[in-house]
Each structure stands twice: as structure tokens, then as C-alpha cells.
Amino acid sequence: MSVGEDLLTLGLLLVVAYVLGRLAKLIGLPSIPVYMVVGLLASPHSGWFPLDFHSGDIELIAVFGLILLLFSLGLEFDQEEFFDNAGKLLISGGSYVLINMGLGFAFGMMVGWGTREALVIAGMTGTSSSAIITKLLIELRRLANKETPMILGVTVVGDIFIAIYLAIVSVVLSGKTEVWPIVLQLGIAFLFLIVMFSLARWGGKVVSRLVRTKDDELFTILFFGLAVLFAGIGEIIGVTDAIGAFLIGVVLGASTYRAKIERVAVPLRDVFAAFFFLNFGLALNVAEFGSVILVVVIAVVMTFVLNLVSGMLLARLNQMGIVEGMNAAGILVNRGEFTLILATLSIGAGLDHRLQPFAGLYVLTMAVLGPLFASNSERIGGALRGKKRTPPRRAALRNPMLEEEIALVEAATAGQRAGSRDDIDRAVTRVVDTAHATDAAADRANTQPVDPMIDFITDNRPPRQTDQGEHQGDYS
Structure with a gap:
């Protein structure tokens, strides 16, 4: 096929992706499954698209998409938030990772495809999609919610875990069986992680000076070049291009130019990531879905159950309620780009097809069910908690009491000047009578008494003297 036909086909695919994406937005779905479906429709395995188009035609662009996805993930890593609350975040995020990855690995072993495959399946089912999480929090207007800092904290810990996990997976997928080569490669991988995280932590000012330029065009070329360069370094030393791009993103995110990089990187990421997901869809064969459908159904059910348990546990650890736990489960259950990245790596390593x-x-499946669950999580949490009747507003009942309290003060003041105990008693009697009437109204409305001062006045009202002589005592 000629270049013109390639461009025509690719342009048509992107337009179709736009149309389907607009439709998906109407029902609250993310763009990731849309791009995959478009690729699936155009796949040579399906034959549903009138033009011939192959995955290899956009393979390099898809690699750029993978690099920018991980680069952006590293760029958004909030190291200040992590180091300032490391203990709390590690407990919350560590609990989530331990539950989901541990049982995900057990599930992978039960599938029976192999130990390396089980490790990959654990990563696929145990790691959330940062991109979908961020978009859902914005679209559902939950950024100010009580549970959102907890969710973002778990995401931060998940980002660090992804870096360590990819370093281990890259060694496992390399196929080495001798102990010392494996130890050496792991040592190199972890040294690379330590150096890059240390540079991000303490070298922010140095990095800022090195990347400083007023020319936006050259600035864009620089950060894109660094992302590709470190992706290549990561691939060469055996920690994968994805982790190399992630780590340089963490370093540049620690500079004073983070916001400027994000303004340029996000549109680039969205364009190239579309090619990555489209390319993955092109490689799919619908005929192969039948061999894995039962495993997928079990994996989906397991993912939802584990995230419900994890969400409630996170809420309990952070002293929150059922609604917050359900919201956390609904957001964190979403899976996406990292699952596809692991699948791409496993194909290159020759694992089970x-x-x-x-x-x-x-x-x-998850990209459809996850957002639907997230959008209804508050309603589900409220139903499980059992909504209590909201007390009526009490402003209307409070005003008469304020007037009586003012009258009491005025009477007491007048009594102090004129020496009239009867004025004070009459004022106190009016306050207490109003209090009793208000309590009765509150009981009928299933509310608490209106004002704590009522109890104070009732409990501390001095006994009325019954002697016929002068009233004794100073009540001013």
C-alpha cells in the first residue's frame, strides 16, 4: 500500500475514533477502549474495515505513545506529597498493592499458563490506571471530596511500585536462568532507580538550570528528546524503555519547569497514546477471545471484589465511612494503559500468546464497567450505610430564643440597677417556658433541643424564695 493510502486509512481511523469518542463521553466512558475498538475494527484479523492496515505501519509512533504515557506518569509524581506523608501513604498504598497483587499472582498461578505469565497477570489485574483515575476525579467533580487525597496517595505509591515492578519484570522476562546474571541485572536496575529518584529529590535546581530556555520550540524538542533518550537507556540496561521514560519524567517533574512541560507534554501524550492503543487493537484477534473469556470473567469479578475490600480497608485506616470507601473502590478499580503495556512487553518476551x-x-471490559461503577459509587455507599433522616433546618426556631436571651440579659441588667428580683424571675420564666415549647417542637421534628443555653438556664435557675420578706442574693 502506498504512503497516500496509509495516510488516508490512518486519518479515517482517527476520525472514526473521534466520533466514537464523542459518543463514549456521553455515557461517561474513557477514550482508551474507544481507540482499542477502532483498532480492532481495522485489524487484518477481523476484516471489518475496507482498507488493509497493519500494526507494523505505526509501530514506532506507538512506541512514542508508550514513552509519553510513562513520561507523563513520572512527571505527575508528587514527591513532596510522598516524602511528607511517607508513613501514612506506604501503609495505605502498600495495603492496596499487597492485596491486589498478592491475590492477582495467586489467580495467575491458578490459570496455569506459567510462573512468568502469573507475574504479568498479577500486574495487569493489580495496578490501577492513573490516567483514568485522574479523568474520573475531574469529570465526577470529586477533587474536593474527603477521600480524594487518600486515593491520590495510593496512586503515588502505585507509581513507585510500578517502577520497582517493571524493573523486576524486565529481568524475569529476559529469560536468564543463571543466578549471577540475574543478580547483576537486578542490581543495575535498582541502581538506576536509586540514582534517578535521588536526582529528582535533591537535584531539582541543577536540572532546572540545565533545561532552562526561553524558546518554546527548543524546549519541546529538549524534553521529548530526553524522554526518548532515557527510554533507550532503560531498554539497553534491561529495565525497559517504559521505566526509563518514567524516571526522567520524575526528574523533570522536580524542576521548576514542571508546569511548562505539562502544558506541552499532555497534548503530545494524548495524540501519541491514541496510536499506542490503536496499535494494540490492531494486533487483537476477536477469534482468540473465546479461549480467554472465562478467565477474563473471573479476573473482572476478582478485581471488583478485591477493590471493594481494599476500598473499605483504606477508609477504615483513614477513619472514613462506607461512602468514602465505596468511592475509593469505584475510582481505584479502573484498569487501562499499564495492563496493555505489560501485554506488549510479554509479547516481546515470547510468553503465552x-x-x-x-x-x-x-x-x-474494565474500561466500561469501572467508570460506570465509579459514577454510581456514592449512591451505592449511601444505600449500604442506610440514609438517616436529615434534621430540618433550625434557624426559624432559634430566633425566638435569641430574643428571649436578650430579654433576660436586659432584665438582669435592669434588676441590678433597680434591685428588682421579680423582673429577673419573670424573664427567666419566659426563657424556660420558651425552651419547653421548643423542646416539644424538636421532639415532634425528631431533632435535638435548639440551644445548649436552654439546659444551662434550666439547670442553674436559682430557687425562688417563698419568704414574705425581702428577696436575698445577687442575681445580676
Whole structure:
């Protein structure tokens, strides 16, 4: 096929992706499954698209998409938030990772595809999608919610875990069986992680001076070049291009130019990421879904159950309620780009070919059910908690009491000047009578008494003298 036909086909695919994406937004779905479906429709395995288009035609652009996805993930890593609240975040995020990854690995072993495949499946089912989480928090207007800092904290810990996990997976997928080569490669991988995180933590000012330029064009070329360069370094030293791009993103995110990089990087990421997801869809074969559909169904059910348990546990650890726990579960349950990244890595390593259709069908299913669950999580949490009747507003009942309290003060003041105890008693009697009437109204409305001063006045009212002589005592 000629270049013109390639461009025509690719342009048509992107336009179709736009149309389907607009429709998906109407029902609250993210764009990731839309791009995959478009690729699936155009896949040579399906034959549903009138033009011939192959995954290899956009493979390099798809790699750029993978690099920018991880680069942006590193760029958004909030190291100040992490180091300032490291203990609390590690407990919350560590609990989430331990539950989901541990049982995800057990599930992978039960599938019976192999130990390396089980490790990949654990990553696919145990790690949330940062991109979908961020978009859902914005679109559902939950950024100010009580549970949102907890969710973002778990995401931060998840980002660090992804870096460590990818370093381990890259060694496992390398196929090495001798102990010392594995130890050496792991040592290099962790040294790379330590150096880059240390540079991000303490070298922010140095990095800022190195990347400083007023020319936006050259600035864009610089950060894109660094992302590609460190992706290549990561690939060469055996920690994958994805982790190299992530780490340089963490370093540049620590500079004073983070906001400027984000303004340029986000549109680039969205464009190139579309090619990545489109390319993954092109490689899918619908005919292979039948061999993994049962495994996918079990994985989906397991993911929802584990996230419900994790969400409630996180809420309990952070002293929150059922609604906050349900909201956390609804947001964190979403899976997306990282699952596809792992599937891409497993294909390159020659693992079981069923991992690709498993990842594709799993992400397609989760990308639909996850946002739907998130959008209804508050309603579900409220139903589980059992909504209590909201007390009526008490402003209307409070005004008469304020007037009586003022009258009491005025009477007491007048009594002090004129020496009239009867004025004070009459004022106190009016306040207490009004208090009793207000309590009765509150009981009928199933509310508490209106003002604590009522109890104080009632409990501390001095006994009325019954002697016929002068009233004794000073009540001013």
C-alpha cells in the first residue's frame, strides 16, 4: 500500500475514533477502549474495515505513545506529597498493592499458563490506571471530596511500585536462568532507580538550570528528546524503555519547569497514546477471545471484589465511612494503559500468546464497567450505610430564643440597677417556658433541643424564695 493510502486509512481511523469518542463521553466512558475498538475494527484479523492496515505501519509512533504515557506518569509524581506523608501513604498504598497483587499472582498461578505469565497477570489485574483515575476525579467533580487525597496517595505509591515492578519484570522476562546474571541485572536496575529518584529529590535546581530556555520550540524538542533518550537507556540496561521514560519524567517533574512541560507534554501524550492503543487493537484477534473469556470473567469479578475490600480497608485506616470507601473502590478499580503495556512487553518476551487477547478483553471490559461503577459509587455507599433522616433546618426556631436571651440579659441588667428580683424571675420564666415549647417542637421534628443555653438556664435557675420578706442574693 502506498504512503497516500496509509495516510488516508490512518486519518479515517482517527476520525472514526473521534466520533466514537464523542459518543463514549456521553455515557461517561474513557477514550482508551474507544481507540482499542477502532483498532480492532481495522485489524487484518477481523476484516471489518475496507482498507488493509497493519500494526507494523505505526509501530514506532506507538512506541512514542508508550514513552509519553510513562513520561507523563513520572512527571505527575508528587514527591513532596510522598516524602511528607511517607508513613501514612506506604501503609495505605502498600495495603492496596499487597492485596491486589498478592491475590492477582495467586489467580495467575491458578490459570496455569506459567510462573512468568502469573507475574504479568498479577500486574495487569493489580495496578490501577492513573490516567483514568485522574479523568474520573475531574469529570465526577470529586477533587474536593474527603477521600480524594487518600486515593491520590495510593496512586503515588502505585507509581513507585510500578517502577520497582517493571524493573523486576524486565529481568524475569529476559529469560536468564543463571543466578549471577540475574543478580547483576537486578542490581543495575535498582541502581538506576536509586540514582534517578535521588536526582529528582535533591537535584531539582541543577536540572532546572540545565533545561532552562526561553524558546518554546527548543524546549519541546529538549524534553521529548530526553524522554526518548532515557527510554533507550532503560531498554539497553534491561529495565525497559517504559521505566526509563518514567524516571526522567520524575526528574523533570522536580524542576521548576514542571508546569511548562505539562502544558506541552499532555497534548503530545494524548495524540501519541491514541496510536499506542490503536496499535494494540490492531494486533487483537476477536477469534482468540473465546479461549480467554472465562478467565477474563473471573479476573473482572476478582478485581471488583478485591477493590471493594481494599476500598473499605483504606477508609477504615483513614477513619472514613462506607461512602468514602465505596468511592475509593469505584475510582481505584479502573484498569487501562499499564495492563496493555505489560501485554506488549510479554509479547516481546515470547510468553503465552493468550496474554494479549486476555489483556485486550480485560481492559475493554474494565474500561466500561469501572467508570460506570465509579459514577454510581456514592449512591451505592449511601444505600449500604442506610440514609438517616436529615434534621430540618433550625434557624426559624432559634430566633425566638435569641430574643428571649436578650430579654433576660436586659432584665438582669435592669434588676441590678433597680434591685428588682421579680423582673429577673419573670424573664427567666419566659426563657424556660420558651425552651419547653421548643423542646416539644424538636421532639415532634425528631431533632435535638435548639440551644445548649436552654439546659444551662434550666439547670442553674436559682430557687425562688417563698419568704414574705425581702428577696436575698445577687442575681445580676
